[in-house]
Amino acid sequence: xxxxxxxxxxxxxxxxxxxxxxxxxxxxxxxxxxxxxxxxxxxxxxxxxxxxxxxxxxxxxxxxxxxxxxxxxxxxxxxxxxxxxxxxx
Numbered sequence: 130x131x132x133x134x135x136x137x138x139x140x141x142x143x144x145x146x147x148x149x150x151x152x153x154x155x156x157x158x159x160x161x162x163x164x165x166x167x168x169x170x171x172x173x174x175x176x177x178x179x180x181x182x183x184x185x186x187x188x189x190x191x192x193x194x195x196x197x198x199x200x201x202x203x204x205x206x207x208x209x210x211x212x213x214x215x216x217x218x
Contacts, residue, residue: 133189147182162181164203
């Protein structure tokens with residue numbers, strides 16, 4: 130899986146975090162990128178603006194922890210813990 134690339138857009142009150150390579154991450158995990166961004170938004174309590182933008186300023190470390198939780202919950206098999214499950218939307 131490629132490393133998440135974050136880009137802070139705007140400043141002050143309208144700050145947004147853009148995950149520039151979200152499609153590559155979704156492809157590597159075999160899940161739709163919309164599922165990943167919706168999970169991030171639900172966990173941090175923020176709104177989604179476009180297909181890869183979360184409102185608010187979020188650090189790489191915090192989003193990486195959330196991505197790990199997403200992988201454990203939705204990508205890994207519940208019994209054997211192998212990532213051989215393909216999610217379909």
